[in-house]
Amino acid sequence: MSTSEELLAPLARAAATTPTALWNDSADPDELRRSIEFGAVGATCNPVIAFTAITQSPDVWVPRLRELAAEHPTWGESELGWQAVKELSVTAARLLEPSFAASGGRNGRLSIQTDPRLHRDAEALVAQAVEFSQLAENMIVKIPATEIGIAAMEEAAFRGVSINATLSFSVPQAVAVGAALERALERRAAAGLPDREFGHVVTIMGGRLDDWLKRWTSQHRILTSPGVLDWAGVAALKHAHAIFTRRGYRSRILSAAFRSHLQWSELVGGDLVISPPFDWQARINENGIPAVDRIAIPVAPTILDELLTLSEFRRAYDEEGMAPAEFGDFGATRNTLRQFLDADAQLDALVRDVIVPAA
Template identity: 30%
Template sequence: MAENSYLKWLSQTGSFWWTDSAVYKNMDDYIGNGATGATTNPPLIRRSLYGAPDFWKPYLKDINPNLKPDEKTEEIIKRITVTIAEKFLPVYKSSGGIQGYVCAQVNPALQGNAEKMFEMAKRLNKWAENIAVKIPANAAGLEVIEECAALGITTVGTVSFSVPQAVEIARRQTIGTARAEKTGIKPGQAFSVVMVGRQDDYIRDVALDNRATLAESDIIQAGTAVIKRAYGIIKNNSYRSQLMPAGMRGAYHTIDLAGMDMTMSVSANIQASLAKEQAPFTENTDKSVSGDVIDRLCRIPEFARAYEPDGMKPSEFLSYGLSQRTLSQFSEAWLSIQEFVL
């Protein structure tokens, strides 16, 4: 196992970290360095499946060849996810169900259909006791997040890039959790994603498209500014959710959030970058993004929409440019899983 001193240190602070990967052969290393869960999505499952087909084929060989395409994809994802979930089950048990989860995401093509997403979410929840169901943060998805939370299902609100989305995920999870307790159901855990690196990428593209002058040093703080503002609001409202920074683009994203009460989704390349960091390491719980940086970022209307708590309504979440970009990528990956030759 390659020891990662930074990640081991991070796991001893107020932060947790999950590996942003479905590559099974590396799971023991991740756990050895303090990982307490794994985030997956269709692109990550595809990468694992096509990256190690000979490893996965024995797990998939008896899949019914007469399944419909979406059923085939779901079954492939199920078998990969459940295999990874077994690795994290000891973490789940030892933490009393606070950590140790592996994500399973609803079909991205169902993004506007609350009823079908809800039915699928309930199926995914039954795959293993330590499954966290990922549901997109749009109007339909938020309905599903609340209903799942009311059933005691652990949820991860995803396809989320903004303060309004992250806060609304947390609010709906809190409402659902309270409903569960009222009916005597043991609540699940609740995670609210902010795809910090994707926010940076988007602001960079929008700035270029509008020929707006914005320094790269400002751009790479966009996602961090969003999640830190959401963090303050969620804490002030005592919402029962933990923020999950994801889609990081550099070690700086993890470092800037180190020590905060978050569960970070850290990809293999970011893990490798963090391994190069030298002790002593520093918690940045009180470090904020400069007001001057935020003022410059807010000159880009799309950032202001993401940063201001009332910048978007739930009815606008699905049409936000980043949502469509991300869901399209997830849908393409879902279709490529269908094409895998068993």
């Protein structure tokens, strides 16, 4: 490592010295600009993120929503709200165009999420994914990692959509998505379609796996050693990354849903994407968390052995711990889908209050 690299803040040092890519877990343009200074080469948006970004900038979005309502007098709250989400995403995508060009499309991506209300309809997910992919050249589209969603991912990827799996918390989900994306690439080759860099990523929301296991152990009155459950998501991410590397999958694992710096520091060194919220990025830098290659260092045997005593962790960790038909009923999936659906409802209510204010 050169002297100049040693002087870099941890996030920038990891970006400069390892294949690990930093993305920002928000499409808020101000946050994204600051994150790019830390080395970010991608960003993401979902209903929760979009609702938060819009409510934090009422000076921008209240007049814009009124303009949209005037321009489209027949649109309802949902159509107006999703138009705002699309505009927010396109603005963020422009900030990432230099990274997109420099990486040949592997990075520089803005993730936009399909409407969670479509989660039961594969054809609707594919159609919306194709629509969203055309908003910007560097758009990557999130589809839920359920049995229905994975079928939609394969078809959308075959049609040329760059994919980011969401509602994904486990190794079996990630492996099923990775395999589906490989099939899509093989189908494209067999059909003579153009070969290009799609930048596909497969998210594991590690912190939400931790959250679910904490709730599950509480429900079952199971006591674990303090701190052990904070390693569950990290263990799943390391395991999935090792499988992807061994199989040569052309998609990358993405770490999201931060609960501690472990979901960055334990993964540095891998050819994967790490997507912390901006505040986590700032705290990692402020606290000087070392940017050390730790991706191949296994979770301590005492921790992993205790985690493996939990049947619910084994479902999430073992490659065959769940069948695709079970993905949608996994506790973390249900809880997060409900949160996404609730954010959609909140966005509808926000638009309603703007275009039909109380008398």
